[in-house]
Amino acid sequence: MGKLDGKIACITGGTRSIGRAMADAFLAEGATVVVNGRDAAKGQICLDEMNAGARAAFFAGDSSKQSVVEGLIDFTIEKFGRLDICCLNSGGVLNTAPIAQMSDEEWNLEIDWNLNHVFWGMRRALQHMIPRESGRIIVTSSVEGKLGKPGIPGYVATKHAVNGLVKSAAQEVGTLGITVNAILPGIIETDIVRDTGPASAVAMGLGTYENLIAAFCSESAIKRPNKVEEVAAVAVMMASDAARNMTGCLFPVDGGSLSY
Amino acid sequence: MGTLDGKVACVTGGTRGIGLAVARAFLAEGAKVVINGRDPVKGQKSIDDLNAGGRVHFIAGDVTKREDCEAIVNGTVAKFGRIDILVPNAGGGGDPGPVVDMTDEAMEVPMVWNFWHTFWTMRAALKHMIPQGSGRIMAMSSVEGKMGKPMVSGYVASKHAINGLVKSTAQEVGTMGITVNALCPGAIETDVMMAQGPGAAQAMGLTYEGLLDLFAQESAIKRINECEDVALVAVLLASDAGAGITGSMISIDGGTSPY
Numbered sequence: 001m002g003k004l005d006g007k008i009a010c011i012t013g014g015t016r017s018i019g020r021a022m023a024d025a026f027l028a029e030g031a032t033v034v035v036n037g038r039d040a041a042k043g044q045i046c047l048d049e050m051n052a053g054a055r056a057a058f059f060a061g062d063s064s065k066q067s068v069v070e071g072l073i074d075f076t077i078e079k080f081g082r083l084d085i086c087c088l089n090s091g092g093v094l095n096t097a098p099i100a101q102m103s104d105e106e107w108n109l110e111i112d113w114n115l116n117h118v119f120w121g122m123r124r125a126l127q128h129m130i131p132r133e134s135g136r137i138i139v140t141s142s143v144e145g146k147l148g149k150p151g152i153p154g155y156v157a158t159k160h161a162v163n164g165l166v167k168s169a170a171q172e173v174g175t176l177g178i179t180v181n182a183i184l185p186g187i188i189e190t191d192i193v194r195d196t197g198p199a200s201a202v203a204m205g206l207g208t209y210e211n212l213i214a215a216f217c218s219e220s221a222i223k224r225p226n227k228v229e230e231v232a233a234v235a236v237m238m239a240s241d242a243a244r245n246m247t248g249c250l251f252p253v254d255g256g257s258l259s260y
Numbered sequence: 261m262g263t264l265d266g267k268v269a270c271v272t273g274g275t276r277g278i279g280l281a282v283a284r285a286f287l288a289e290g291a292k293v294v295i296n297g298r299d300p301v302k303g304q305k306s307i308d309d310l311n312a313g314g315r316v317h318f319i320a321g322d323v324t325k326r327e328d329c330e331a332i333v334n335g336t337v338a339k340f341g342r343i344d345i346l347v348p349n350a351g352g353g354g355d356p357g358p359v360v361d362m363t364d365e366a367m368e369v370p371m372v373w374n375f376w377h378t379f380w381t382m383r384a385a386l387k388h389m390i391p392q393g394s395g396r397i398m399a400m401s402s403v404e405g406k407m408g409k410p411m412v413s414g415y416v417a418s419k420h421a422i423n424g425l426v427k428s429t430a431q432e433v434g435t436m437g438i439t440v441n442a443l444c445p446g447a448i449e450t451d452v453m454m455a456q457g458p459g460a461a462q463a464m465g466l467t468y469e470g471l472l473d474l475f476a477q478e479s480a481i482k483r484i485n486e487c488e489d490v491a492l493v494a495v496l497l498a499s500d501a502g503a504g505i506t507g508s509m510i511s512i513d514g515g516t517s518p519y
Contacts, residue, residue, distance in 0.1 A: 233499070256506040
């Protein structure tokens, strides 16, 4: 018997890394999961690897687009009858730069990808969850939702913003059987960090990808990156019925990087 | 198979309330657990209630005394051979009242009961955990470790102090496989709350029911928390999956604290 037996979940950015670890953990606890990603081929590989038959599905699309985020939620409800757990997980930077050099294109992409995607998803999910008086919304924020670093101003600003959104949403639906929480991971060597980390390292004045990882690790107590499974375990707990009284929580999984 | 199979845990103030719920959750996940309390009669009652045979053991002791704190931790090691998980959980407040008229004793009671007890047990446990290269410490803080309420400054100060101790200790042992976190529950109607709440409420100009309602209204869920809410997080932090979570002050307060 799993902690999430019969629950229906959807996850933005669920084919790889943190989102994928959440999907695997949810499936292991008995849930049905819809994962999302841009690349249909990666989506198929993900479904094959998860090997969960009818308990898993893939929804293709770019989660920085409103139609895709809302489409994922609508698709999940249409295919599986309802949505119990909505994980708004995807995000990142593409070509970050210090503020003086930041392009409008990059800024707008980060706002859409990290902040608007969470708002669009949360709004659509709540429209479904409020009448049912039941639901779990789990947002992947970051230690950068509480701290600041040079060279990644859009990421820092959007992650601060989603923390605020989570706190307000939790207050709005706190008596309706719906919880809204954020997980704040420290540095994790996800695919997205490996892909964009080298460019971010330059923007942050750290030179190399290795220096970037080392700089984040040095700020933690554990002096190592975090792991996707550590985030997934917290997500399972938040998604479970037992966590009905945990809401508006900014839950760090950062090896001791944050002071508050 | 549980997530804490074979682990040895020690919970101070484990015969009632939050501590008992944490002990019960640890036992359900396969751990061996020492619970502590002042009263051997209550201890036996809790042991009977937990019904976990040889996996649960009671050690009598008053956590406001250093020798007792050390004896509880060392007694855990003597009984079960090691200590993997420490939950310094016992605690409460002193005589409520405004700082301007507060006696030294009213400040000292919560500082010793909450803060010094946490320090004494933590220090004793780390002496075992550091050589074994693994451990989990979850100190019982409170939403009052992050916020403040009038008339209970001793409680508030002691819980803030615990959070500071947790953050420093986490940095000291972060690379040794030991995590140190603080649990910050909202108001819960435990025996200690029922005993001390009416006095604190009166000092704030409220009835006991009014005090509980104040806590409820400050939250998003508009109700007070439950012991099991805290146990849920304690199990997660104690498990292998908790290895990457340290130095954190986890809010278990229904959306009360803003950070």
